[in-house]
Amino acid sequence: xxxxxxxxxxxxxxxxxxxxxxxxxxxxxxxxxxxxxxxxxxxxxxxxxxxxxxxxxxxxxxxxxxxxxxxxxxxxxxxxxxxxxxxxxxxxxxxxxxxxxxxxxxxxxxxxxxxxxxxxx
Numbered sequence: 001x002x003x004x005x006x007x008x009x010x011x012x013x014x015x016x017x018x019x020x021x022x023x024x025x026x027x028x029x030x031x032x033x034x035x036x037x038x039x040x041x042x043x044x045x046x047x048x049x050x051x052x053x054x055x056x057x058x059x060x061x062x063x064x065x066x067x068x069x070x071x072x073x074x075x076x077x078x079x080x081x082x083x084x085x086x087x088x089x090x091x092x093x094x095x096x097x098x099x100x101x102x103x104x105x106x107x108x109x110x111x112x113x114x115x116x117x118x119x120x121x
Contacts, residue, residue, distance in 0.1 A: 031101055037072035039111055043104045048113065051121065054096045064089055068100065068113070077102065077113040087117055097121040 031047035039048060055074060056067040062081030067074055077100060079089045092098070098120055102113040 035072040036068065036070050036075045039075060039104060039113075041106060041111060044106050045103065047101065047103050047116070049099065049101050050113070051097070051099050054092060054094055054098060057092065057094055059090075064092065064115075066092075066115075068098075075111055075113060076107075077115050079115040079118075083115065087115075089115070089118060092118070092120070 031049040033049045033051070036050060036052065039050075050068070050070065052068040052070040054066055055069040058065050062084065064079040064084050066077040066079070068077050069075075079087075084090060098118050100113060100115055101117040102115040105112050105114050
């Protein structure tokens with residue numbers, strides 16, 4: 001017969017193993033790194049990771065609109081107000097070198113990135 005103490009041990013071990021498994025899975029699901037010229041229309045909906053510079057930016061109704069550039073090209077990006085507040089995007093500035101993580105979208109027949117997270121480099 002299993003005791004309550006043994007049951008608690010098994011529960012802790014199972015929980016710990018589950019957390020470790022989730023951590024490993026999330027790391028493997030990190031978006032692939034791309035240069036701007038590698039981003040194509042058939043990638044719509046895919047999450048990407050790019051290192052770039054903020055060439056231009058403006059804020060309208062709390063949404064942040066960016067023009068990002070790297071050595072291969074430029075692309076538009078948007079950080080919507082609710083996300084901008086959560087990730088602290090209002091501290092971004094023109095000429096910042098950043099790592100952007102976001103989802104590829106097509107808006108008005110133009111490629112753009114909907115920013116999910118960023119890191120100033």
